[in-house]
Amino acid sequence: MEILLFGITREIIGQSSLNTEVLGTDKPTTVKDLLALIKERFPALKNLSSLSVAVNNDYASPETPLTENDEIALIPPVSGG
Amino acid sequence: MKRYNRQIRLKGFGMEAQKKLSASSVLVVGAGGLGVPVLQYLNAMGTGCLGIVDDDVVELSNLHRQVMYSEADVGKYKADCASRFLQARNSETTIEVIKERFDLSNGENLLHDYDLLIDATDNFQARYDINDCCVARGVPYVYAGLQGFEGQVSVFNHHSGITYRDVFPVPPSPLEIPDCNTNGVLGVLPGIIGNFQAMEAVKILCGLDGLLDGKLLLFDALQHTQRIIRLKKSAVKQALTKGDEIESVSSAAFRKLLKTNSNMKLIDVREPDEYEAGHIEGSRNIPLDTLQKSELDLATEATVYVICASGVRSARAVSFLQREKNMKAINVDGGMNKLKKYGMDT
Incomplete structure (x- = not known):
């Protein structure tokens, strides 16, 4: 599954998208699982107090289930103006 | 045109x-x-x-x-x-x-x-x-x-x-x-x-x-x-949303309470200069920032009423006291502005 990165997550990870393959063999089955895996791989993400996730362009909760073809977006708040 | x-x-x-x-x-x-x-x-x-x-x-x-x-x-x-x-x-x-x-x-x-x-x-x-x-x-x-x-x-x-x-x-x-x-x-x-x-x-x-x-x-x-x-409306209780999520009292009801309840515990969360310019007698001034940061000893069994200028800062304070201090706190709707509007002297 593909993870699109926005705002500070793009800066932390250093690219604009990420495939779950880089997260190892564990297949995340929920948003919560996925976040835990990504945060383990990129610990700087742990410092974010609010990080929204969208699955196929729908705002998701930690319990939202994931399947192989889902497109995920990591959306942090942005302050600039 | x-x-x-x-x-x-x-x-x-x-x-x-x-x-x-x-x-x-x-x-x-x-x-x-x-x-x-x-x-x-x-x-x-x-x-x-x-x-x-x-x-x-x-x-x-x-x-x-x-x-x-x-x-x-x-x-x-x-x-x-x-x-x-x-x-x-x-x-x-x-x-x-x-x-x-x-x-x-x-x-x-x-x-x-x-x-x-x-x-x-x-x-x-x-x-x-x-x-x-x-x-x-x-x-x-x-x-x-x-x-x-x-x-x-x-x-x-x-x-x-x-x-x-x-x-x-x-x-x-x-x-x-x-x-x-x-x-x-x-x-x-x-x-x-x-x-x-x-x-x-x-x-x-x-x-x-x-x-x-x-x-x-x-x-x-x-x-x-x-x-x-x-987007979706969050199922999680918000830190501050409309009145029904935190306990509050109307301006009119609060004015009656002031007359009948002489032991009322009232915290005024405005800044010191606002407080000095006019406040309710017997209230304690703890600015919102101080309230949220400090380890103030607020522990009390009694219900605490919280007031500010318009009811926004006090709502935040009530939410904080309920969540972090496990206290029974009640917001004064409309704050000092509304009380003044209805002719209360401070």
Whole structure:
């Protein structure tokens, strides 16, 4: 599954998208699982107090289930103006 | 109306929409990168009244993106310069200049006469304060924020009732996410995103379709991609939403209580200078910041009433006391302002 990165997550990870393959063999089955895996791989993400996730362009909760073809977006708040 | 001829002719807009626009009032908070395009277009298109809230002066390093200001404006208040610029281009607009910083102490009063607010600020504190004041007063607002080559736009607190706190429940700490001063910003990006905000404002005011209500637009200027996320009302209890989520007492009921309950524990969470200027006898002054930070010994079995100027800061304090201190706290709706309005001496 593909993870699109926005705002500070793009800066932390250093690219604009990420495939779950880089997260190892564990297949995340929920948003919560996925976040835990990504945060383990990129610990700087742990410092974010609010990080929204969208699955196929729908705002998701930690319990939202994931399947192989889902497109995920990591959306942090942005302050600039 | 002659000057608006080209947009009155536009199918899907027309005279009716133009009249709605002329009858509306918009409070633009922040006259910087985002505020400049918003103000210019809302002014040119014939918005009846524009309020400009900004306490900053123009700096040389603003000019690459805040294209309304000139070199001669450096050192002058943005709100004054903006007002002059806008009036010269459309003398029909009523402009209110407010050289203050929008926060919980003045926000609700500033919103009083406005139909819509534009969040054109550049920091999280202001963004959460704007959200909370708009929720408390039932005013919709157009949000936008920038980072890098990206922008976010949405309409909050409108028909769907979705607010900024539904999307980002927890305010980030200042060091967590860099701002434009630290991280830099390309001059044209706030120009693009601010114009999106102006478009959403016109849609709300004139009743046009396609509003970003309940939707978050993510714009990537490098790839020219736009993605729209469908938002959801958060199931989690918000730190501050409308009255029913925290316990509160009406102004009238509170006045009766004051007369009958001489042992009432009342905390006034305004700043010391506001407190000095007039307060309820027997109340204890603990400014909101102090209350939230300190390890004050507040432990008490008794119910605590909390008051501020308009009811916004006190609502935050009540939420904090309930959640963090496990106390029974009650918010005084409308705060000191409402009590005074009904003739109470302080």
